[in-house]
Amino acid sequence: MARTGRPRGFDRDKAVGQAMHLFWEHGFEGVSLEQLRQSMGGISSASFYAAFGSKEALYRTALEDYRATHGKVVLALHDEGLSPRQRIEQALRRSAEMQTDPAHPTGCMVTLSSTICSVDGRSVQALTLAERVANRAAIRACVDAAIEDGTLRHDTNPAGLTTLFDGFLVGLSLQARDGVSHEDLDAGVTQALAAWDANSGRP
Numbered sequence: 001m002a003r004t005g006r007p008r009g010f011d012r013d014k015a016v017g018q019a020m021h022l023f024w025e026h027g028f029e030g031v032s033l034e035q036l037r038q039s040m041g042g043i044s045s046a047s048f049y050a051a052f053g054s055k056e057a058l059y060r061t062a063l064e065d066y067r068a069t070h071g072k073v074v075l076a077l078h079d080e081g082l083s084p085r086q087r088i089e090q091a092l093r094r095s096a097e098m099q100t101d102p103a104h105p106t107g108c109m110v111t112l113s114s115t116i117c118s119v120d121g122r123s124v125q126a127l128t129l130a131e132r133v134a135n136r137a138a139i140r141a142c143v144d145a146a147i148e149d150g151t152l153r154h155d156t157n158p159a160g161l162t163t164l165f166d167g168f169l170v171g172l173s174l175q176a177r178d179g180v181s182h183e184d185l186d187a188g189v190t191q192a193l194a195a196w197d198a199n200s201g202r203p
Contacts, residue, residue: 033055070098073091073095074094074135076090077135100182110128153201
């Protein structure tokens with residue numbers, strides 16, 4: 001009789017982690033249900049739906065798993081124990097390091113996995129868009145705080161500086177996926193921060 005259930009010892013957390021890597025590497029629409037089932041030991045479609053509800057529901061769970069692990073590199077943007085410049089620097093440097101780590105897919109799942117989708121993928125596209133919007137807002141808050149406390153000049157263009165750092169953060173994903181080294185990306189962070197220093201209000 002053909003097996004129709006989940007294999008004995010099915011580990012749901014491990015299955016979510018495997019799905020996260022597939023979505024991260026190939027994107028939401030680039031991963032088939034068959035690939036997901038096979039990565040979980042060849043479970044049946046019925047067992048897959050019983051465990052996760054749908055492919056989209058699994059993607060949402062995998063994205064939460066990513067945010068709680070690898071995606072934590074951007075949390076420095078919210079660390080008020082650091083200066084605004086340090087928040088941005090740590091987020092960028094940690095992102096460059098994480099996104100080039102050979103232990104998992106390169107780039108950032110939030111940037112790469114659902115940026116381009118068909119109409120059917122609009123709901124998952126909205127999830128990652130919201131994450132990027134939140135990161136952009138956090139960078140803007142750092143810039144505004146530095147203007148307010150005088151570490152950046154009051155004639156600094158906050159929108160322009162925010163766009164520079166947000167664009168760099170998002171661009172890390174494409175460069176990491178293209179094989180640009182961590183060393184080169186980290187050097188790029190140093191160069192990007194020179195734009196901050198050029199607007200410094202203090203010696």
